[in-house]
Amino acid sequence: MFGEENNGRSLRAGHPSAETLLGRQVVVDMRSRWVYIGTLVDWGSEHLLLHDVDAHDLRDSPTTREKYVLDTRLHGVRVNRRRVWIRAEEVVSISALEDVLVD
Numbered sequence: 001m002f003g004e005e006n007n008g009r010s011l012r013a014g015h016p017s018a019e020t021l022l023g024r025q026v027v028v029d030m031r032s033r034w035v036y037i038g039t040l041v042d043w044g045s046e047h048l049l050l051h052d053v054d055a056h057d058l059r060d061s062p063t064t065r066e067k068y069v070l071d072t073r074l075h076g077v078r079v080n081r082r083r084v085w086i087r088a089e090e091v092v093s094i095s096a097l098e099d100v101l102v103d
Contacts, residue, residue: 018043023040025038025039025077025096026096027072027094031092033057033058034058035068037056037077039052043088046088048088048091050083050084052082053077053079053080053082053083054079054080055081077097
């Protein structure tokens with residue numbers, strides 16, 4: 001996970017597959033009811049940095065997380081933040097937006 005060390009190294013140095021997400025639109029699922037969708041610019045052991053972000057609190061809508069992410073995949077990111085720093089220890093998962101499957 002992003003907040004953890006990988007054999008004594010940060011994820012950037014120790015996990016080349018995660019490097020492929022840099023500069024791409026990603027979906028960041030949080031422990032909380034928040035989901036962030038934006039361009040991954042940087043990360044470290046404590047924070048991820050996204051640009052052009054849709055920061056969405058799922059308590060503010062009747063939709064599920066999966067439905068919200070799928071709608072974003074189909075219709076594009078609704079940017080409401082220029083930059084967001086996310087605490088890595090709160091991240092549950094991260095994936096490329098283009099990897100979200102459309103029926």
